[in-house]
Structures are given as C-alpha cells and as structure tokens.
Amino acid sequence: MSTQRGPILSVGGHGVLRSMELREPLGRGTMGTVYLARVHSSAPPGTPSKIAVRVLSSRFHRDPAFMSRFYADATAAGRLQHPNLVRVLDVAEVSGRHCLAMELVEGETLDKLLARAGKLAEPSLIAIGLAVGGALRTAWLQQRLLHHNIRTQNIFMAAGNVVKLADIGLARSVTNEAGHPLPHAPVSDPHYTAPELTMGARAQDCQGDIYALGATLYHLAAGRKPFVEHTGPKVFLQQREGWLPWVKELNPALSPGFCAIVEKMLGRDPQDRYIGYEALVADLKTLSEGGRPSAAVIEPGRSVMTRSKQPPPTAAPPVATPKKRPPTTRPPAIAAARVEAAEKPAKSHHHPAWMTTPVVIGAWVMVFVLIILCILAYAHRTFKQRQLDEEAFYSVHQRQIEDAADAAAVRKLADADDYAKRNPNDVAGIVDRYERVGEFYFSTTAGHTAQEEAKKWRAKLPKQ
Structure with missing residues (x-):
C-alpha cells in the first residue's frame, strides 16, 4: 500500500504512515478494518517497528462532517500522552483511504480475560478503574475528548499487566461542535450506556463515560453484563427504569467501599454520579491504600444498582429485655361501662339517602x-x-447489524464456493446452496454474487 503524493495530514508531523507496509488484518469493526503494519527504517526515530493501522471504511468518505470530526479527534488524541492510553501515532489519507496509525498492543482484551477468569478480584478491579479513570481524565482535561464506547472489548491487558484503553482517537470531541449529531459517529453498547443517553441525547460532559466505566467494573466484578438478560431496545428501557442486583450479592468477596464506588458511578441521574474524574480516582486510590472512600455517597434508590440486601452490620446492637407489668384489677366503674356498652343494640349501617341519588x-x-x-x-x-x-x-445500531450481515454472507458464500470446488458434479446441490445464500442475504454484496453463481450453475442442469 503506497502513500499518495502531496501533503499528508499527520499528528505532530510524524508521518508514520509514509513509512509503513500493511500486513495481515487483525480485526474488522464498525469503523473499518485494523491491520498489522511494519514500519520501514525511514520512519521517524522512536517509531515502533510494528504498529496497528485502522483503514476507515469507504462509506464514511461521503460524509464531510464526519471526516472533519474524525481528523479533529484523531489529531487531538495524538497530542495525549498517558501510559494507559493506546497512543495515536498518525492520521492521513493513504492511496485514497483514510488511515489511523496506533500503538500495537500485545495482550488481550478484558472480555477475553473475563471469559477465562469468570470474575475479577477486587485488587484487579481497582487497578483497572484507576488506569482507565486516569486515562479518561487526561483525555477530558487536556483535549475535551469523550470516549463514548467504554466496554470490556476496548480495554486491553498488555504485557506486565499494564491496562490500555483503546479507540480514544475515534471519540467525538465536544469542542467545536455545531450542535448536530453526526450519523457515522462510533456507537456504544447499550449495556454500558448511561440512562440519559438512551434516547439519543448527545453527551455534553464526562458523566456518560463515568457511567460506562462503572458498568464495565460491574461487569468485571459480577461476571455478567448489566441487564444481560435483556437484548435490543429492552436494554434502553432497563437503563432508565430497571434495577441491577447489588454487586456484592454476585461477588461476596467485594468490600463495601468498592460497592459504594460502583453504586455512585451508576447513578441514574448524572448529578448523582461523581462530578468528575478527580473524585473518582481519589476514592479508588484511597480504597487501594486500605482507606474508606469519602465521595462515594448517594441516596438510596438513586442508583441503577439497588441494595436489595443490605450488608450486615459489624456488631449487632444489644437487645433490650422488656419488663413484665404486674397484673392490675380493672376498676368497677370501667367494667360497668363496658357491660353497659355491650348490652346496647348495634347501630344500623344503612347508607344515607343522599348517597343513592342519581347525581x-x-x-x-x-x-x-x-x-x-x-x-x-x-x-x-x-x-x-x-x-x-x-x-x-x-x-x-444499523451499521453494526449491516456489518454482521455482510460478514455472515461472506462466510456462507465461501462455504458454497468450497462445496462447488469439492463437488463439481453435484450441480443441483451447488445451485441449492447458492440460492439459499442469495435469498437469505439478498441485501448484501455477497448475496448478489451468490445469486449470479446460482444462475450460472442452474444453466448446467439437465433439461427436463
């Protein structure tokens, strides 16, 4: 992949993308495909020999507003220096495609780590919260960058147990916004989306990211996503009106201090959460040193996570023994009054006449x-x-649905192609496989290809 002639927009003038060669793909997502790239010796000093390059999908090229925001955010992210952020090295147009060069992280994402471990211990949870919270604080304070997509898939555990937050370069900056949502902006997972953002509102500050980080810590501590029993639009409703079990019920080893921090991060109203990352990081650091978090205070019922079972107190209060009353003799006057009242006839309970009037x-x-x-x-x-x-x-989530359909169609078409190569004499079976792919994935490119292949092979069927 050779770079185009002419000036190239790059972060800090590094020009890393001028000296790289794309190799095998590492993954494909909503925004495009991420490739492993090797950097030539002509690259600027200090450039790693291997980097990750995200090649933006061509469908974004037709949206000038999105492309302008993409370059602005990537450039802003390139100015960030934090040990827990995946570094953005360069952004440029290369051979007609827009590319983002990033630090290559050798490790695994937290969702894969969680698949093996089931649940994480509190020291690991605190370390992750401190690392990601510190990275987000730097991005917000220095460049006013929001992430919008914090989840276990975007957090890496690199070599030496170093936590790395990815995709900060794809966030939308809240500065220089015209006030109109961009149609191709990165979308967030509904299981981590703050209640106020489920109706399409735009985040104005870091409260949405604080909620998403709290939901991520809940996932890592409990071993399951928030509202994992729900899918699709039902998750949005649960974020606004539902309740999560108290995390200590799902992981009894957690301390009350950690549970209180997560409870505050998951405040249903933004005003009930931490007002900023400083207080959150301070509470996590205090907890890591054996202290008691001071800012983790929220009124009962104001968090999405409910205390259905209150933690038992450290010491039960003494139980007072009631004193026995000595038997008393009822005065004769009171006894006579009670007898007289008992002998009076009961009053009639007929309804007054006015209650049965037509009015x-x-x-x-x-x-x-x-x-x-x-x-x-x-x-x-x-x-x-x-x-x-x-x-x-x-x-x-339309783009995610379309991407999933495209990927599935490509796999099914490859299966049909493979069957045709291995069984060239089974013309009827080949036609059937291509037709099924074409009918089921009719709206995809692979589906159209399958329909054309079905026509070609159908022509080879013997005449009836």
Whole structure:
C-alpha cells in the first residue's frame, strides 16, 4: 500500500504512515478494518517497528462532517500522552483511504480475560478503574475528548499487566461542535450506556463515560453484563427504569467501599454520579491504600444498582429485655361501662339517602370512566415509548447489524464456493446452496454474487 503524493495530514508531523507496509488484518469493526503494519527504517526515530493501522471504511468518505470530526479527534488524541492510553501515532489519507496509525498492543482484551477468569478480584478491579479513570481524565482535561464506547472489548491487558484503553482517537470531541449529531459517529453498547443517553441525547460532559466505566467494573466484578438478560431496545428501557442486583450479592468477596464506588458511578441521574474524574480516582486510590472512600455517597434508590440486601452490620446492637407489668384489677366503674356498652343494640349501617341519588351515582361512574381512561392512556404511552426505543436502537445500531450481515454472507458464500470446488458434479446441490445464500442475504454484496453463481450453475442442469 503506497502513500499518495502531496501533503499528508499527520499528528505532530510524524508521518508514520509514509513509512509503513500493511500486513495481515487483525480485526474488522464498525469503523473499518485494523491491520498489522511494519514500519520501514525511514520512519521517524522512536517509531515502533510494528504498529496497528485502522483503514476507515469507504462509506464514511461521503460524509464531510464526519471526516472533519474524525481528523479533529484523531489529531487531538495524538497530542495525549498517558501510559494507559493506546497512543495515536498518525492520521492521513493513504492511496485514497483514510488511515489511523496506533500503538500495537500485545495482550488481550478484558472480555477475553473475563471469559477465562469468570470474575475479577477486587485488587484487579481497582487497578483497572484507576488506569482507565486516569486515562479518561487526561483525555477530558487536556483535549475535551469523550470516549463514548467504554466496554470490556476496548480495554486491553498488555504485557506486565499494564491496562490500555483503546479507540480514544475515534471519540467525538465536544469542542467545536455545531450542535448536530453526526450519523457515522462510533456507537456504544447499550449495556454500558448511561440512562440519559438512551434516547439519543448527545453527551455534553464526562458523566456518560463515568457511567460506562462503572458498568464495565460491574461487569468485571459480577461476571455478567448489566441487564444481560435483556437484548435490543429492552436494554434502553432497563437503563432508565430497571434495577441491577447489588454487586456484592454476585461477588461476596467485594468490600463495601468498592460497592459504594460502583453504586455512585451508576447513578441514574448524572448529578448523582461523581462530578468528575478527580473524585473518582481519589476514592479508588484511597480504597487501594486500605482507606474508606469519602465521595462515594448517594441516596438510596438513586442508583441503577439497588441494595436489595443490605450488608450486615459489624456488631449487632444489644437487645433490650422488656419488663413484665404486674397484673392490675380493672376498676368497677370501667367494667360497668363496658357491660353497659355491650348490652346496647348495634347501630344500623344503612347508607344515607343522599348517597343513592342519581347525581352521586353519576359522579361515581365518571370517576370509574376517568380511571379506565388513565389506564388506557398510560398503556398507550408505554407502547409508544417502546416503539421509540426500538426505532432508536435500530437507528443507532444499523451499521453494526449491516456489518454482521455482510460478514455472515461472506462466510456462507465461501462455504458454497468450497462445496462447488469439492463437488463439481453435484450441480443441483451447488445451485441449492447458492440460492439459499442469495435469498437469505439478498441485501448484501455477497448475496448478489451468490445469486449470479446460482444462475450460472442452474444453466448446467439437465433439461427436463
């Protein structure tokens, strides 16, 4: 892959992308494909011999607003220096494709680590929280960068147990925004999305990222995603109205201090969370040193994580023994009064005449009708809200759905091609396989190719 002639936009003038050669792909995502690249000796001093290069999908090229934000964010991220951030080395247009050069992290993501471990111990959780919280604090304070997609898949455990937060260069900067959401901006996983962002609102500060980090720590501590039992738009509704189990119930080894920190990070209202990363990092550091977090205070019921079972107190209060009352003799006057009251006939409970008038009956009917109308209105509102949730979910995640369909179609087409090579005489079987791929994945490029192949092979079938 050779670089184009002419000026190249690069971070700090490094020009790393001028001296690299793409090798094998490392992964494919919503934004494009990430490749392993080798850097030539002509690269600037200090450049690693191997880097990761994200080649942006060509569909983004048609959106000038997104491309402008992409270069602005990547350039801002390139100015960041933090040991727990995956460094952005360069951003440039190479052979007509827009590329982002990044530090190559040799390690594994936390979701893979969690798949083996099940749950992480508290010292590891605190270390991850300190590392990611510190990295996000630097990005926010220095460049006003937000991440928007904090989750276990974007956090690496590198060699030497060094935590690295990836994709900060793909975040949207909240400075220089015209106030309009960009259609191709990176999307977040709904299981980590703050309640106020589930309706399509744009994040104005770091509160959404603090919530996402809290949801990530909850996932790592509990061994399961928040609201993992729900999928699609139902997760959005749960973030706004649902409740998570107290994390200590899922991991009894956790300390009350750590649980309190996560509880505050998961405040349903942004004002109930940490006001910034300074207080969060300070509490985590205090906890790591054996102290008690001071800022981790939130009113009961204000967090998405509910204390369904309160932790037992360290010492039970002494139980007071009630004193026995000596038996008393009832005074004769009181006894006589009680007998007299018992001998009086019971009063009749007939309703007054005014309660059965047509006006009163009509009023009760109107109240009943109003109650029914309120119930129907609430049910209609709930139904419409769920419709909006579904529309918002599929609007935000349309690219992910399309990418998944494209990848599946390519695999199925490859299977059909392989069968055709191994069984060239089974024309009917080959046609059947290509037709199934074409029918099921009709909206993809691979599906169209399968339809064309089915036509070619169908022509070879014997005439009936």
